[in-house]
Amino acid sequence: MIAVLVIITTLVIIFFIVFQKRKNKLLLEKIEQQRAFEKEMILVQTEAQEQTLKNIGWELHDNVGQLLSFASMQLSILKMQVADDVKDKFRDTTEALSNGLKEVRALSKTLNNDVILNIGFEKSITNELDRLRRMKFTSAELKTIGNKVDFKDRKHEIIVFRILQEFLSNSVKYSEAKNLNITLNYQPNQIIISANDDGKGFDTDTIEKGSGLINMKSRAELIGANLELKSQPNKGVLLQLFYPLS
Numbered sequence: 001m002i003a004v005l006v007i008i009t010t011l012v013i014i015f016f017i018v019f020q021k022r023k024n025k026l027l028l029e030k031i032e033q034q035r036a037f038e039k040e041m042i043l044v045q046t047e048a049q050e051q052t053l054k055n056i057g058w059e060l061h062d063n064v065g066q067l068l069s070f071a072s073m074q075l076s077i078l079k080m081q082v083a084d085d086v087k088d089k090f091r092d093t094t095e096a097l098s099n100g101l102k103e104v105r106a107l108s109k110t111l112n113n114d115v116i117l118n119i120g121f122e123k124s125i126t127n128e129l130d131r132l133r134r135m136k137f138t139s140a141e142l143k144t145i146g147n148k149v150d151f152k153d154r155k156h157e158i159i160v161f162r163i164l165q166e167f168l169s170n171s172v173k174y175s176e177a178k179n180l181n182i183t184l185n186y187q188p189n190q191i192i193i194s195a196n197d198d199g200k201g202f203d204t205d206t207i208e209k210g211s212g213l214i215n216m217k218s219r220a221e222l223i224g225a226n227l228e229l230k231s232q233p234n235k236g237v238l239l240q241l242f243y244p245l246s
Contacts, residue, residue, distance in 0.1 A: 071097055110127065140180040159219050177199030179197065192240065216239075
């Protein structure tokens with residue numbers, strides 16, 4: 001009887017261990033499937049957003065740009081037909097329209113993936129900062145540290161650029177900042193990308209639910225990067241993105 005009890009107990013223990021392992025394996029598989037599904041959903045959403053931005057960029061460059069060019073040309077023709085005392089007003093309007101056309105074309109380039117890939121990651125950031133400096137900022141500078149290292153995938157350049165663009169957009173809308181800085185720190189195993197403004201900042205505990213931050217973190221996770229956002233009221237905002245190279 002003792003031998004039978006030992007055998008039965010042993011079998012029960014073995015069965016329990018096998019069952020628990022099987023259960024844990026199924027649970028891990030379910031978690032992995034959920035992660036894969038969420039990653040695929042983020043990828044689909046990101047691609048849809050990129051296509052929308054690309055379409056807007058084309059619309060701005062081709063249609064809106066052509067309309068502004070036509071309006072500028074018409075004003076130039078009219079200016080030649082009016083009295084000298086009103087020509088200055090036409091000149092100011094023409095200059096404003098011409099500057100508006102330049103800004104529209106500059107914006108259209110930042111929305112088009114093909115343009116970003118063609119001119120390069122750093123140049124795209126520089127163009128965006130130049131555009132923002134013309135808009136409202138006292139300074140908007142890009143600084144690089146170390147020797148340039150390529151991203152593992154060129155599509156990752158687009159995703160990181162969109163994250164930075166989201167940060168800069170928030171600085172324009174909410175920060176009341178005067179200065180912007182972006183630093184690209186190229187290291188052997190990673191690229192550390194930092195962006196900061198000197199605006200009014202915010203309490204990070206109350207901003208966690210914001211869709212902009214969620215969007216940035218989702219994009220970062222999609223490329224295996226780690227994103228940190230630090231801020232305090234009246235002390236600006238610092239974004240750091242750690243992009244692994246291996």
